[in-house]
Amino acid sequence: MYFLERALKIGSDMPSLYNQQDCLGRTPLYIACQKKNTSVVQQLLRKGADASIATHFGLLPAHLAAATGSVGVCQTLRKHKHARIDTSSPAGKKARDYALDNFHFSAANILLDKYNPRKRDPPTNIDVALLQGILRGSTNDVDVALANGADANALFDPAISGGRQTETAMTIALFQSPERRFEIAAILLDYGEADVDAKIERGETALHIFVKRNDISAVKWLLERNADFMARDAKGRTALMLAVKKDLVILVNLLSRFTRHSPKLLHAIDGKGHTAMDYARWYGHNHIAPLLMRNLI
Structure with a gap:
């Protein structure tokens, strides 16, 4: 602690001390x-601390x-940037791996690109044409837009899409x-190579979104196309927890049936260490607990 306090007290007269x-x-x-x-951390970075210096064991500040x-x-x-x-x-682990461990x-x-993407350019005219084709329900217009270079993973804010929050083209299509x-x-998935697991503002995937909407047909469609049932939102929650x-x-039955051979879903925990079973108990859904056990164990 003394080492840290000394570096800050000396100030800009000895900038090299910030990297000692x-x-x-x-x-x-x-x-x-x-x-x-x-x-x-913010103060040290402003004063020129180098975030790329590793310890003698090869660990970076980001890893810690x-x-x-x-x-x-x-x-x-x-x-x-550094x-x-x-x-x-x-050990072959990136910063995000240490967080997950x-x-x-x-x-x-936060360390996942899809959750916290770098700023993107506004949608191009051809991306907007793709959105218009989706909103009209025109497969031909969607085909034409993709053939002309539209981004199947484009993000559209509410001012353009009319939705409640920034959404992917895939999510907007499934809302129709x-x-x-x-x-x-x-x-979008097969021709445009859209990412079925792309995350939006709160770290939610399409699977999270349509579980919250109780849209059974959309959830089934996503699971049949290998949507990641282990994906977490910003609070670490899986779609099953929601x-x-x-x-x-x-x-619950649909998700557990599709993941019957992956009992790790039952043992998955959110950002506070709680499992789907904990959610069932807290909210008094005692009828769900046996269903989880029967399908996932």
């Missing part, structure tokens, strides 16, 4: 990450921030009337 290493190769920035002190689960520090490092969050340690799902989501929505979604919380028995 102790006997273990730790810099003041590394120690601040270890202590989950977001304000000190992820392992400790500090959301604030992970967000700060994520924005810093934090090297995608660099592997000698320690069940820090909120931190892990039942007659053509699966046909158009299949075109279905249990809302007492959506049909969806």
Whole structure:
């Protein structure tokens, strides 16, 4: 701690001190990450601390921030161009891997590109044409737009799409009337190579969204196309946890049936260490607990 305080007190007269290493190769920035002190991390970075310096064991500040689960520090490092969050340690693990190993799902989501994407350019005219084809339910217009270079993974904010939040083209397609929505979604998936597991603002995938809407046909369609049933939202929740919380028995049964050979879903925990079974007990859905056990064990 003395090493860290000394670096900050001396100030800009000795900028090299911000990158001085102790006997273990730790810099003041590394120690601040270890202590989950977001304000000190921000201060050190402003003063020129180097986020790319590893310890003698090859660990970076980003690895420590992820392992400790500090959301604030992970967000700060994520924005810093030299934090090297995608660099592997000698153990072959990236920062996000350390967060997942320690069940820090909120931190892990912050370190995931799909959850916290870099700023994108506004949709191009051809992307807007794709959106218009989706909203009209026109498979021909969607085909033409994709053939002319539209991005099947384009994001559209509410000002353009008329929705409640920024959505992917795939999610918007699945929101449309039942007659053509699966046909158009299949075109985006198969022809346009849309990512069925792309995440939006709260770390939700399409599976999360349509479980919350109790849209059984959309959930079944997504599962049949290998949607990631283990995907977590920003709070570390799986789609099964949301279905249990809302007492959506049909969806609980559907999700558990599709994942019968993956009992890890039953044991998955959210950002606070709670399982789907915990959700059933807390919300008094005692009829769901036997269903989970029967299908997942």
